[in-house]
Amino acid sequence: MSRDSLYKPRLFIDGVEALQLVSAKYNTTTNNNVSTLSAKINAPDLQETSLYGKKIEFFLNNGSEDGSPLFVGYIKQVQPTEGNISINAYDVRHFLTESSKNLNLTDEYNYDGHNLSQFLKSYVEDYINVNETYINVNKLNSTNPPVSLTGLRGDFKPYDILTGNLSKAIDITNIQEPLNYSMDVIEDSIVFLKKKKLDSTPSLVLSKNNGLINFKYNQRPKKFNANYMNRRLTYGSSPNGVFTIDYEGEDEYPAEQRHMAYIQLVNELQNTQEISVTSSMGHYVGLENIVFLNVEDSNIAGAHRVVSKSITCNKSSISLNLGLNKGLPVLSDYLS
Numbered sequence: 001m002s003r004d005s006l007y008k009p010r011l012f013i014d015g016v017e018a019l020q021l022v023s024a025k026y027n028t029t030t031n032n033n034v035s036t037l038s039a040k041i042n043a044p045d046l047q048e049t050s051l052y053g054k055k056i057e058f059f060l061n062n063g064s065e066d067g068s069p070l071f072v073g074y075i076k077q078v079q080p081t082e083g084n085i086s087i088n089a090y091d092v093r094h095f096l097t098e099s100s101k102n103l104n105l106t107d108e109y110n111y112d113g114h115n116l117s118q119f120l121k122s123y124v125e126d127y128i129n130v131n132e133t134y135i136n137v138n139k140l141n142s143t144n145p146p147v148s149l150t151g152l153r154g155d156f157k158p159y160d161i162l163t164g165n166l167s168k169a170i171d172i173t174n175i176q177e178p179l180n181y182s183m184d185v186i187e188d189s190i191v192f193l194k195k196k197k198l199d200s201t202p203s204l205v206l207s208k209n210n211g212l213i214n215f216k217y218n219q220r221p222k223k224f225n226a227n228y229m230n231r232r233l234t235y236g237s238s239p240n241g242v243f244t245i246d247y248e249g250e251d252e253y254p255a256e257q258r259h260m261a262y263i264q265l266v267n268e269l270q271n272t273q274e275i276s277v278t279s280s281m282g283h284y285v286g287l288e289n290i291v292f293l294n295v296e297d298s299n300i301a302g303a304h305r306v307v308s309k310s311i312t313c314n315k316s317s318i319s320l321n322l323g324l325n326k327g328l329p330v331l332s333d334y335l336s
Contacts, residue, residue, distance in 0.1 A: 006064070009313050011039055012057040013075070018043065022084060023314040024058060026071055029323070030182040030193070030287050030307045032163045035091040037071045040084050048078040048085060056089045060311065062283050062318060070284075070311075072187045074134075091185040092135045095128050096159035104155050115146040116165060120190065123158050139189035143169035143181050166192070170263060178263045184287050193288045198303045200290050204282045207294035211281035215293070217300055218274045275300055275324040283311060283320050291324055 011018040020042035028035035037058050053076075057069040077088035103123075105111065111119045117140045124135045147168045149161070156164075162183065171179040171194060179195040206212040277293070285291065289306050308323030 006062070007313075007318055008061045008065075009318075010059045010061060011041065012059075012069075013051065014054045024312070026058065026060075026309075026311045028184070028287060028309050030184075032166070032183050034093045034097070035071065035073070035185055037073060037089045038086065039089075040081075040086045042084050044083050044085075046085060048080050051075050051078045051085070051087060056087070060283060060313075060318075068187055072185075092188050093159065093183070093185060093190060095134055096123075096162070097157065101127065102155050102157055103161070105153050107153070111149040111152065111161075114149045115142060116149070116162060116169070117142045117192070119149055120158075120162065127158075134188070136187070136189040139186065139191060141192055143192050143194070144171060145169060172263060175263070182288065193286075195288050195305060196290050198290065198305070202292040202303060203285050203289040203306075205292045205294060206277065206279055206282070210294070211279045212293070212295070213278040213280060215275060215277045215295070215300070217276065219299075275304060277322045277324060279320050279322060281320075282322060283318075285309070285322070291322065293324075 009021060009024060011021045011024065018039075018041045022040040022042055024037060024039040026035070026037050037056065039056075039058070053074055056071075056073055056075055058071040059066045060070045071089075071091065073089040073091045074094065075087050075089045076094065079086040111122070114122065121137045121140055124137050128134055129137075143166070147165045149165065152161070152165075166181050166183065169181045169192070173179075174197075177197060179197065181192045181194050184191050184193045204211075275293075277291070282291065285306055287306050287309065290303050291306055292303050293300055295301050304324035306322055307325050308321075310321045310323075312319045
């Protein structure tokens with residue numbers, strides 16, 4: 001898209017606008033990695049050392065003036081070039097990874113009785129927001145079902161506690177469409193995102209006549225077998241049946257392990273395609289939202305979930321790439 005009066009990205013560093021923004025690239029995914037913003041600014045007189053750790057806000061302003069920034073984070077890398085300065089910033093989750101202390105959870109010091117959101121709020125208030133608010137905990141939400149940290153012992157990074165236990169939060173109201181969670185950041189707030197049902201109203205409908213520029217996809221082999229507790233759960237007979245997942249759960253009884261292995265297999269069957277879409281619309285569509293592809297290719301036509309988003313812009317153009325997951329297969333095609 002060519003730059004015009006309806007497209008005016010703006011970058012602020014510690015509340016001061018960087019007027020000579022040359023280019024920017026924003027990336028976010030549902031795999032619990034931190035979101036990033038890389039930018040190049042024309043500021044030859046700016047001291048690079050003064051930028052480290054500074055708060056950064058990026059407004060895309062695509063179509064209208066944004067009421068809130070697309071990205072909020074902190075500068076972690078600075079690289080001067082000829083006449084320009086390149087910066088890389090990470091969202092507030094980086095305070096829970098590289099900048100955080102390890103937690104040694106024992107019988108004397110632990111988070112027994114806490115769910116994930118309660119743990120996150122407690123840790124942020126005790127160790128991060130000490131002299132200044134870096135992570136807003138007022139928008140924290142809980143998972144359904146909640147995940148208890150009672151009994152958790154060992155040495156952990158706080159972010160590993162979140163990511164390692166978030167996989168246990170699975171809504172199995174419909175066992176054939178389990179809805180798990182991922183983490184996202186809205187401005188300076190961490191939230192838990194639950195997958196939307198594929199029959200939900202799409203946030204975006206794309207076709208060749210409506211925003212879709214091009215697409216490509218890769219097909220991964222379907223996995224019909226799960227190993228658990230020296231046992232195997234098998235779905236039907238298929239030439240792809242040799243592909244297997246290994247489920248290592250904490251459940252004590254084989255029946256419980258089999259049930260969770262079944263859910264993991266269903267999740268695997270939902271994610272057998274990786275779809276990459278270039279589009280002229282959908283810059284503000286959120287992760288886990290539903291995008292409907294109205295295309296002739298029956299392999300990818302239909303509803304999909306957004307699993308990644310990348311936006312690149314410079315002085316004259318803006319581009320958007322969405323990563324999508326193929327919709328849910330019909331399990332009756334595979335179950336014996």
